[in-house]
Structures are given as structure tokens and as C-alpha cells.
Amino acid sequence: MTEFKRQSLRRENVVGSCLMILSMAAFAGEDSVIKALSKELPVSQILFVIGIGGAIVFATIGLLLKREILVPEINSLPMHARIVTEIFGRIFYSLALSLTSLSSTTMILQATPLVVVLGASVFFNEKVGFVRWLAIGIGFIGVLMIISPEEAEFSLLSLLAIFGMFGFAFRDLASRAASSKLNIFTLGCHGFLSLAAAGLILSPI
Numbered sequence: 001m002t003e004f005k006r007q008s009l010r011r012e013n014v015v016g017s018c019l020m021i022l023s024m025a026a027f028a029g030e031d032s033v034i035k036a037l038s039k040e041l042p043v044s045q046i047l048f049v050i051g052i053g054g055a056i057v058f059a060t061i062g063l064l065l066k067r068e069i070l071v072p073e074i075n076s077l078p079m080h081a082r083i084v085t086e087i088f089g090r091i092f093y094s095l096a097l098s099l100t101s102l103s104s105t106t107m108i109l110q111a112t113p114l115v116v117v118l119g120a121s122v123f124f125n126e127k128v129g130f131v132r133w134l135a136i137g138i139g140f141i142g143v144l145m146i147i148s149p150e151e152a153e154f155s156l157l158s159l160l161a162i163f164g165m166f167g168f169a170f171r172d173l174a175s176r177a178a179s180s181k182l183n184i185f186t187l188g189c190h191g192f193l194s195l196a197a198a199g200l201i202l203s204p205i
Helices: 003-037 043-064 077-099 102-109 112-123 130-147 158-177 184-202
Strands: none
Touching: 003 043, 003 077, 003 102, 003 112, 043 077, 043 184, 077 102, 077 158, 077 184, 102 130, 102 158, 112 130, 112 158, 130 158
């Protein structure tokens, strides 16, 4: 690998890390909104409205920028897996937001990138150095400290956030496996439609 490629890869990693931090901050803001609204509205209704609204926004911006939203690559195994894992993650995580404390639920969500790194190593054969493995181990220990399974007051409801976190992690891995022809507007639109679908599935409950 040439020095130029090495510097380019390092720069891409830094940019990607910064974008991941910003996205996790945005998710935290979304969680606060859902937690506040869940006191007045059913979680299923909140998910459906956010899902439809987000899909409309992404589709509109994509069309204005003349990006294709409906492409043949949508009908693929990675995209089907992405939809299923998105729905799974949203249902469990939204239930955790409404039934458990916001602080513990959002802290558990922060373990999502750790599971993604682990999955990237297993499914995509990406190299993970010793320092990253050490960071992953410390991160999982932190999650165990948050849910405190050894304490008498441990609540099984904490597992809702764990299930949701794993759903989001596998959604991200499925996104990585999806065709490169799928633009962010297609992924965003279908992701929000999956959110709306999660609301519909949750509505009978």
C-alpha cells in the first residue's frame, strides 16, 4: 500500500468515525423526543408518524437531486435483512424507551458500534487490531455495569434495549453488505418506511 493510499484510508477512517459520533448524538436526541412523546401518545403511533415523515423527506430530497429511489437492487437479500433487523431493533428499543429509564437505555445503545466492529470482523473479514479488541471488551463490560444483572433489583425490561441494540447493529451490517448502487436517499427512505412498519406491527400491543 502506497503512502498516498495509506493517508487516504486514514483520512476516511477519521471522517467515518466523526460521522458515527454525530449520528449517535442525533439518535440520542431522537430517543429523548420519543421518551417525552411516549407519555402522551402510544409508541406505535410515534414510530409510524416519524417513519412516514422521514420517508417523505428522504424521498423528496432524493427526487429534487435527481437520485433514483426505486432501483432493482432494493430486491436483494441484504436489503431484506436490513428491513427485518430495522423493524426488530425499533420495536424492542422503542419499548425500552417507554418502559425503562432514558439514561440506561441510551447508554446501552452506545454499544451498537462495538457489535458492528465485531460483526465486520466475522462477516466481512475486516482486520481488527488488539487495541480495538480491548476497547470492545471494555465497552461490553460497561454495558454489563449499566444493566447490573447481578443486582436484586435487576429488571428484565433492560433486555429490551439489548435486543434493540443488536437489531440496529445487524441493520448496519446489512447496510454494509447492500449494493453500492443504492444511494443514501434510497437507504434512508426504506429505513424510515421500516420504522413505520414497526409502528404498525406494534399497534395491536
